[in-house]
Amino acid sequence: ETGVTQTPRHLVMGMTNKKSLKCEQHLGHNAMYWYKQSAKKPLELMFVYNFKEQTENNSVPSRFSPECPNSSHLFLHLHTLQPEDSALYLCASSQETGTYNEQFFGPGTRLTVL
Amino acid sequence: GQNIDQPTEMTATEGAIVQINCTYQTSGFNGLFWYQQHAGEAPTFLSYNVLDGLEEKGRFSSFLSRSKGYSYLLLKELQMKDSASYLCAVVDSNYQLIWGAGTKLIIKP
Numbered sequence A: 001e002t003g004v005t006q007t008p009r010h011l012v013m014g015m016t017n018k019k020s021l022k023c024e025q026h027l028g029h030n031a032m033y034w035y036k037q038s039a040k041k042p043l044e045l046m047f048v049y050n051f052k053e054q055t056e057n058n059s060v061p062s063r064f065s066p067e068c069p070n071s072s073h074l075f076l077h078l079h080t081l082q083p084e085d086s087a088l089y090l091c092a093s094s095q096e097t098g099t100y101n102e103q104f105f106g107p108g109t110r111l112t113v114l
Numbered sequence B: 001g002q003n004i005d006q007p008t009e010m011t012a013t014e015g016a017i018v019q020i021n022c023t024y025q026t027s028g029f030n031g032l033f034w035y036q037q038h039a040g041e042a043p044t045f046l047s048y049n050v051l052d053g054l055e056e057k058g059r060f061s062s063f064l065s066r067s068k069g070y071s072y073l074l075l076k077e078l079q080m081k082d083s084a085s086y087l088c089a090v091v092d093s094n095y096q097l098i099w100g101a102g103t104k105l106i107i108k109p
Helices: none
Strands: A004-007 A010-013 A018-025 A031-037 A044-050 A053-057 A064-070 A073-079 A087-094 A109-113 B003-005 B009-013 B018-025 B032-037 B044-049 B053-057 B060-065 B070-075 B084-091 B097-099 B103-108
Touching (some): A004 A087, A031 A073, A044 A073, B003 B084, B009 B018, B018 B084, B018 B103, B032 B060, B044 B060, B070 B084
Antiparallel strands (some): A018 A073, A044 A053, A064 A073, A087 A109, B003 B018, B018 B070, B032 B084, B060 B070, B084 B097
């Protein structure tokens, strides 16, 4: 595997379900990001981790819970989501935060909440 | 507040040239990125500008004017595979990426 991978690619869940999204980067980077992408809207930064420490939480509802066990893996745990949470969830990585380093993106998880 | 503006959608003909504009108002400036995103795929890096002027990379060029808060992406000799969304993003004073909503480019034969 190379680059940034995400699983699953597609997820359909009910509002009472609990699921997790997984991201893995094979680039030796130290920073990882979760973004939400909705149609015709800018990418919304959700969470940032730098060297496994969370450095950003952009007022994300508590029904989204991130986890970063090491610099290569990032999870987004989902529970009691709402239909408006349906979107493409993108994971990205970069060398580190606090610089202009290019971010490398995974293909995303297309989430549908029924 | 911080704001990035780019056209929602553009249409161009195969073999032609198209210019996608991006204007920004941000808290500080530490560079501007252009990314390409094909439908259902990851955004991929195209260019990074931090100084004024034109950066050319094959069929793609990116221009920056910091005094005007303006950038454009120029695509030459358009190919059908260039049909994609093009995302403009500015690095602000806190080194956070501020994203535009993207421009969907449709290429017609």
